[in-house]
Amino acid sequence: MPDAPGLELIAQELNGSFEGAVLGTYYEHEQGALVVNPERVLDVLGWLRDTPGQEYRFLASLHGADYLPGEPRFGVHYELLCMPRVERLRVKAALADPGGDELPEIDSCTELFPTADFHEREVYDFFGISFRGHPDLRRILMPEDYVGWPQRRDFPIGGDPVLFTHNEVELPRWYE
């Protein structure tokens, strides 16, 4: 993991190359993360992947998180790994919820990291975050005709209510 000063250097260089890309950094539990503007996420990821000296060429994971009631609501996390130096870096794109029926949008990074294919489909399936430019964005784990975004915080967990004597319904038995 790049240490805290190293992280600041990366953030500065990124902001130098792409104006306003990095909104902040945080470093905790020996892991560094960059908070980026979702519109610039492809620039940031491409820079991190291709710049000699950085070379985070392996995308270990791409996942989403719902920070309701915090703002901005959604975070799309990219866990990058540089294999030669064994360093991990997290890039977090903070997406706001447009509200209503619209889905939050972010660019797809399948061109840069082909592994993101299934990951982005999973984030779309569970959070409703639409990835522009994804070759085949559809649900992966839920049935195709499912309505709702299950892992959003305001989606009910589901399941049957626990039966107690006060809410149990006695159906007539076979001998009645």
Next chain:
Amino acid sequence: MVRVSTIEDREVIGASPVERTDALEDKAPEEELFTINMGPHHPAMHGVLRLVVSLQGEVVKDVRPIVGYVHTGIEKSCEDKSYWKVIPFVERMDYLAYFSNMEAFCGVVERLLDMEIPDRAKYLRVIHLELNRIHSHLVWLATTCIDLGAISMFWYGFRERDKVLDLFEMSSGQRMHTRYFQVGGVMEDIPRGFEPKVRAFCAEMGSRLDQYEAILDRNEIFLRRTKNVGIVSRERLLDLGVTGPLLRAAGEPWDLRKVTPSLCYGELDFSVPVGTVGDGYDRYRVRMQEMRESLRIVEQALDGLPEGPHIADDRKVCLPPRDELATSMEALIHHFKLVTEGFRVPPGEAYYAIESPRGELGCFVVADGSAKPVRVHIRDPSFVNLQMLREMSLDGYVADLIQNVAMLDPILGGIDR
């Protein structure tokens, strides 16, 4: 000339429509493709994986895996439970490598808590993780050989597997899904007869592996079926995010136990088998050799097992030992609070990855200071490795497709979570 019906005419099976594969367009009549559905229920024993395969004769032209048939909503359920209740949920994701799942989650929560676990717990965890690796590879060997037709390996593999499960039952009381790892260490210390039994198992297992290799290594049929089948280049594998024995078989020496040693892997002496070509035979050899290396690790860990507590001292996080409950009031209160409400984790996010038998198993937890996690996400290796199935199987035969699925070692519980 047989006129093959198009996708629109065909009746749908199950809830999801048959996919339209892009290989179907603009084909001359001689090259017409036949799309079949290897449905979620099929004899290849790798769980409920559905494959929509476009065939030209026996040659595979396109494969689309459809997953989700055992999706259990584990990640969502975890948001509703206190941290130690999440452990049994997370365990059941990759249901052959349950200790690895537990280690990934407990490791990430320990990082969020900035908690150090005692050395004895580290060694015990490593012993169980490596025994789990042997168990997982044995089941892989057994089921893969059934898919290839060598059915007798199934009986041998499961016979050894039962011995490993006896060891787990001895240490934790359960054969599978033991919830043995807790945040801060392990649930309880190993009983007295455990160590000699493990040593006896390790001594015997080496010769058993020799026997299995004698059956399979130079078997003409096995060689003809696995050699040069399902080769994907190393660079392409890295692009696809593949890790684990599949990546090592293709020649990339990447093993998280070596590059980022956690627990006590740094103190143990073991090597990581790496293949050359990346075909089915290499994957088989890598996994067999990994089993041998795991035996070495277990023996070294037993030799070096230090005395001490098996769980951390922090009573705000770890349950007090039961004998204290009768005498100490604080212990009783801690126990009560931990069981009813659970411990609180300060706000933060962390990602922690370990090397499970299938590859990099990562766990990402967002904590907000309460007793329940906000988000638990498991980066499952089988989920990512499944993306390489298409490249492995293109222009191969259907029989090789079956073998490629087997060699991928997919665990649908991990893929679908």
Next chain:
Amino acid sequence: MEVERQKLRDAAAPEQPRSPEELRVRQLRARELLRGELEGRDLEAHVEERVLTTTLEKALNWARSNAMWPATFGLACCAIEMMSMVSSRYDSARYGAEVFRASPRQADMLILSGRVSIKMAPVIRRIYDQMLEPKWVLAMGACSSSGGMFANYAVVQGADKFLPVDIHIPGCPPRPEALLHGVLKLQRMIQGRPDLGWRQRYNAIGTEEWARTPPAGSLTPPTGGEPAAGFPGATGEQES
């Protein structure tokens, strides 16, 4: 309400001799039978007592129960323990459940081993419909019996919401011995109940299947909204 208990012994095995004299009489009778000297009422009495007579139904049920072919239906973790039951330590072949048929047309027992997700439920129902009568379903493990620990949007809370289930086997995962116990219990259930198919007898009363579409002539479902979700079927298992 009268509960009939029919022990397996009564169904098949002949009585033991009560005394050495009786044993001697039996031996003499058997000798005479073999010589062709036993006639008339003696012959009938002897045949009734000693030769295993049974109705065709009982014989069929005995045969069916001892040669149940399970369909390979491994869904999740319980599938590994099911495979373990098949393997050499907890050999299920000695009880007749040897051949695991992949095709549902050739199988007569469905062991639902693992969690039933909402995407898989129609597939399972299809496979169950493809099986030929007589067929039985074992819900192995907590997840297929009742949803198990997964009380959420993705798991069907019990396979008996859409399938009639004969035996529920608890455990997470159940030990192979527990699964074997369930199989044996199913065998006894089949042998003790000649008119198999509890669905015909009870019209699936008490399950969701009935509450949604009651067959003509059966009791009507209760008025006043939905029946209790997750209410286990009131019928099904009997000690035998």
